[in-house]
Amino acid sequence: MPYRRLPNTDVARLRALKIAFLKGKDLPPFKLAFSQGSFSKVQSFMPSYEHALLLHKNAFANQVHKSRDYANALKKAKLYISHFIQVFNMAIIRGEIASSARSFFGLEDSDSRVPVLNTESDVIKWGEAVIKGESERIRKGMAPITNPTMAVVKVRYENFLEAYNFQKTLQKTNTRTLGDLAKLRKEADEIITKVWNEVEATYAELPDEIKRERSKEYGLVYVFRKNELRQIRVLKNESAESQA
Numbered sequence: 001m002p003y004r005r006l007p008n009t010d011v012a013r014l015r016a017l018k019i020a021f022l023k024g025k026d027l028p029p030f031k032l033a034f035s036q037g038s039f040s041k042v043q044s045f046m047p048s049y050e051h052a053l054l055l056h057k058n059a060f061a062n063q064v065h066k067s068r069d070y071a072n073a074l075k076k077a078k079l080y081i082s083h084f085i086q087v088f089n090m091a092i093i094r095g096e097i098a099s100s101a102r103s104f105f106g107l108e109d110s111d112s113r114v115p116v117l118n119t120e121s122d123v124i125k126w127g128e129a130v131i132k133g134e135s136e137r138i139r140k141g142m143a144p145i146t147n148p149t150m151a152v153v154k155v156r157y158e159n160f161l162e163a164y165n166f167q168k169t170l171q172k173t174n175t176r177t178l179g180d181l182a183k184l185r186k187e188a189d190e191i192i193t194k195v196w197n198e199v200e201a202t203y204a205e206l207p208d209e210i211k212r213e214r215s216k217e218y219g220l221v222y223v224f225r226k227n228e229l230r231q232i233r234v235l236k237n238e239s240a241e242s243q244a
Contacts, residue, residue, distance in 0.1 A: 001208070002223055002224045002225070003225070004220060004221065004222055004223075005222070006189065006192060006196070007189075007192060010056075011053075013049070013189070014053055016195075016196075016219045017042055017046045017050075018046065019219030020038075020039070020195045021042050021046055023217075024042060024043065033202040033203065033214070034195045035198055038194050038198060042191060042195065045184075045187060045188070048184065052180050055181075056174070056177035056178050059173045060174050060177075060178075062173075062174075063167070063170040063173075063174050070163040070164065073159045073162075074120065074123065074164070077123050077127060077156050078123055079156075080148050080152065080156040081117060081126055081130055082114050084130055084134075084145060084148055084150070084153050085115065085126075087146075088105075088145050089114075092112070097142070101142065104133035106133070124161070127153075127157040127160070127161075130150075131157065138150075196218070196219075196220050199215050199218045199220060200215055
């Protein structure tokens, strides 16, 4: 005997509500397999649920779409900050700049390594340090680093910051719309369960197979268990062999 399975995704819930709504709209009350009270609940609830689902879908799509721009801005910022520090270190090796100048960037005088830029926080920290430090060096009359210049590094860094802040906004919007949608799921499940219970009650006196077929017209879903599917396949094979 197959069992009834309630929707377990937002799309499936909305589909079940729409089927119930269309049935309630197209059929007169005396032909409808569920109550007018349940139809009124479907009619009033479905638009808000559909709207919440659409908002979350759009928020998620925007976040995914803009993530490519953000990833590119992050990559460029890492690259230019890293190259700037590498060129600065090479100038020290050539004797053009004193190693003590590393202190402008918050680095140890003897530390010629390029700082780790694995995370967004790393990029923000060292981007600010490099921009501030280079401005201070130039203000004190020291020769600026070129190729890349600080102006170019600053542009790449600011592009990253803009993309970073925008991505955080999109993430917050996505989280908020998902939370709003989650709050409606319980009510959606309760309405669908009530409608489906009433449909099955209406067809309760019919043979099981006919009852399920009639109920499916109202969106009800029935699922066979694994052992039942195996039995069905065996019966089909036996039937095919007997007809051969």
